[in-house]
Amino acid sequence: DPYSTYLTPREYQEYLQHPDPGPAGVGIYLSKRMGFATVVSVLPGSPAQKAGIEPGDLIDEINGDRIRELSVVQINRRLDGAPGSTIALSVIKGSQGLPEKMTLTREILKNAPLVAKTLDTNTAYVRVPTFDKGKSEEIAAKLKQLIADGDSKIVLDLRDCAGGNEKEGEKTANLFLNHGLITYLYGQRFPRKEVVAQASDQITKLPLVVLINQSTAGPAEVVAGAILDNKRGDV
Numbered sequence: 001d002p003y004s005t006y007l008t009p010r011e012y013q014e015y016l017q018h019p020d021p022g023p024a025g026v027g028i029y030l031s032k033r034m035g036f037a038t039v040v041s042v043l044p045g046s047p048a049q050k051a052g053i054e055p056g057d058l059i060d061e062i063n064g065d066r067i068r069e070l071s072v073v074q075i076n077r078r079l080d081g082a083p084g085s086t087i088a089l090s091v092i093k094g095s096q097g098l099p100e101k102m103t104l105t106r107e108i109l110k111n112a113p114l115v116a117k118t119l120d121t122n123t124a125y126v127r128v129p130t131f132d133k134g135k136s137e138e139i140a141a142k143l144k145q146l147i148a149d150g151d152s153k154i155v156l157d158l159r160d161c162a163g164g165n166e167k168e169g170e171k172t173a174n175l176f177l178n179h180g181l182i183t184y185l186y187g188q189r190f191p192r193k194e195v196v197a198q199a200s201d202q203i204t205k206l207p208l209v210v211l212i213n214q215s216t217a218g219p220a221e222v223v224a225g226a227i228l229d230n231k232r233g234d235v
Contacts, residue, residue: 005071022081024106028053029162029217030072036060037067037075041162041215044112044129047104053091055160055215060099061090081106111135115157116142124151124206128172131164131219136171140203143175153207154233158224162217169219173226174201176208180230183222197226208233 007015027046030037037059042049061067062078070078079087085106090099112129119125124146126139143154166183173182177197186192210224210233228235 005073020080021077022083022085022106024083024085024108025080026087026104026106027109028059028079030059030075031217032072035068037070037072040217041160043109043163046109047107051102051104052093053089053102054093056094058092059089060092061088063088083108114138114142116146118146118149118151119155122150122152124154125157126154127157127159128161128220130161131166131168131172133165133168135164136168136175139172140175144203147204147206151206153209154204155209155211156223157211158216158220159211159213160215161220162215164219166219166222169222170195170226171201172219173223174198175203176227176232177230178202178205180226180232182226197230210235 027043027048028039029041031040039053039055039057041055042053067075083106086103088103090101092099111132115127117125124143126142170182174197178199180197182195182197184192184194210227212224212235224235227233
């Protein structure tokens with residue numbers, strides 16, 4: 001399971017003592033695929049994007065250490081750190097096969113802005129780069145403004161959107177739904193908990209299309225899945 005992590009007792013105690021490795025990062029969203037740390041998405045304007053890292057690239061080493069045996073959680077903890085500190089990466093670009101060395105400087109990553117505009121004459125277009133806290137309210141405000149200006153259909157662009165908070169994804173899905181299951185949580189020792197759309201939180205019934213690609217992950221998947229499963233729009 002690429003999204004689960006096993007920590008030894010020593011590693012767990014270390015995690016409890018230092019749960020947050022630092023507030024700065026390089027803007028990479030990862031998954032483990034076939035044992036490799038694969039870049040799923042890169043935050044716009046981040047150090048990773050400026051260095052030329054792209055979805056599909058493989059992270060082979062961090063600061064000289066091979067990371068193939070590490071989980072996603074462990075890798076993310078190594079990527080984050082203090083603002084202004086540097087990190088050395090060995091990156092395999094696409095199908096080249098040969099690692100490329102690069103040094104990135106960690107930054108406090110700013111929330112990438114929404115893109116909201118009218119396409120053609122009456123299509124509201126909203127592109128979401130990441131689901132940071134408060135993003136669902138921002139999406140709602142932009143959509144209300146575009147609808148008030150006369151737009152009568154909506155394109156929600158979630159391509160390359162991989163980061164953020166799942167709650168923001170749930171709230172965003174509810175903007176378009178007045179009923180139905182949005183998502184649910186379930187675990188070995190965790191009873192199923194459903195997140196159901198509330199009619200009072202829906203803001204529009206206009207026709208909807210959601211754009212996704214291989215780099216759509218996390219909260220964005222919650223949105224796309226809820227729209228598709230409830231037959232609310234095209235994905």
